[in-house]
Amino acid sequence: MSASAALKEPNVSRPAVRRRKGPGAVARRGASLVRAIDLALDGQLGADEYAARLRRYVADHDAPSTDAVAFGRLCEVIFAQGIGFAIVARKREELASAFGGFAPAAVAALTDADVHRLMGEPIIRNGAKIRACIENARRWNLVSGGYFSGIARMAADDDHASGWPALAARVRTDFVRLNETGARQTLKRWGFFTAFGHPGTRRVFERLGLIEAGESPAAGQLVVGSIARALSRDPYAVEGACALFAAIGACRPQPRCTQCPLSDRCPHASADG
Ligand code: SF4
Structure with missing residues (x-):
């Protein structure tokens, strides 16, 4: 059986996971599996590098400390469209420098001549994305005190x-160049954990x-949160660990089950992978 076929056909020789056992049992089992993922990634990356990557993931999603940080994350979502967040992360310093630290007032004041100049800077040279950030800065400033200052009030209901x-829905209509996924990714990067589920983490959890x-993305995020509570960790740290396991660990799109430390506990393990 091929690996992809095995994923569609759970291994019935192992006990199937019974989520009906209840959320407490799922959280405990999930916590045990995440500890095994920690060990695997510690071994693969080294403990320091693994810890540094988790810290970066958590820091990228912490509730923004300033209006400029919040606006910068909105811009990063726009720049990441079609190229991914890893490229944006590598250009972060250059982008922040080119956009005045993402202070919304500074970005809103950029002119056509500035756009032309920015197209020569070592940033992501996409005129449509640069113009979208400028337009969004103007919209951001329509809210007295800055858009992010009103976010708790908007979230209250x-x-x-x-x-x-x-x-x-509100974020999607308040800004340009944001589709449903972009709006949700922005909210996630403003600290709204259940707004969007990392696709890699979701794949690992399903397997x-x-x-x-x-299951809805939000329901998946609630499971991540319950595991984080069982481990006394930040939920973004649990999500980040599983996202790494999905990107560079065993559970890639084509899983490497024979090298996976979770294979004896995974209902989707394949003997061929
Ligand atoms: S055994 Fe490991 S790699 Fe294979 S599907 Fe399960 S979690 Fe993914």
């Missing part, structure tokens, strides 16, 4: 367990039977 649907295929 929304529902975190459903993934902040009203807030996502391990911690969530089911049709």
Whole structure:
């Protein structure tokens, strides 16, 4: 059986995961699996590098400390469209320098001549994305005190367990060049954890039977949160660990089950992978 076929056909020789056992059992099992993922990534990357990558992931999603940090994350979502966040992260210093530290007032004041100049800077040279950030800065400044200052009030009547649907719709219409995914990624980077689920983490969780295929992204994030509580960790650290395991560890799109330390506990393990 091929690896991809094995993923569609759970290994029935192992006990199937029964989420009906309840959220406490899922959190405990998930915590045990995340500890095994920690060990695997410690061994692969070295403990210091693994810890540094988790710290960066958490820092990228912490509730922004200033309006400029919040606006900068909105701009990063726009720049990441079509190229991914890793490239944006590598250009972060250059982008911040070119955009005046992402202070919304400074970005809103940029002119056509500035756009022309920025197209020669060592940043992501995409005129449409640069212009979208400038337009969004102007919109940001329409809210007295800055857009982010009003976010708690906007969130007050929304529902975190459903993934902040009203807030996502509001952000999508308040800014340009943001589709549904972009709006949700922005909210996630403003600290709204259930707004968006990392696709890699979600894949690992599905394969391990911690969530089911049709489960909503927000429900998946609640499971991540319950595991984080069981481990007394930041939920972004748990998500980041599983995202790394999905990107560079065993559970890649084509899984390497024979090298996976979780294979004896994974209902989707393949003997061929
Ligand atoms: S055994 Fe490991 S690599 Fe294979 S599907 Fe399960 S978690 Fe992923």
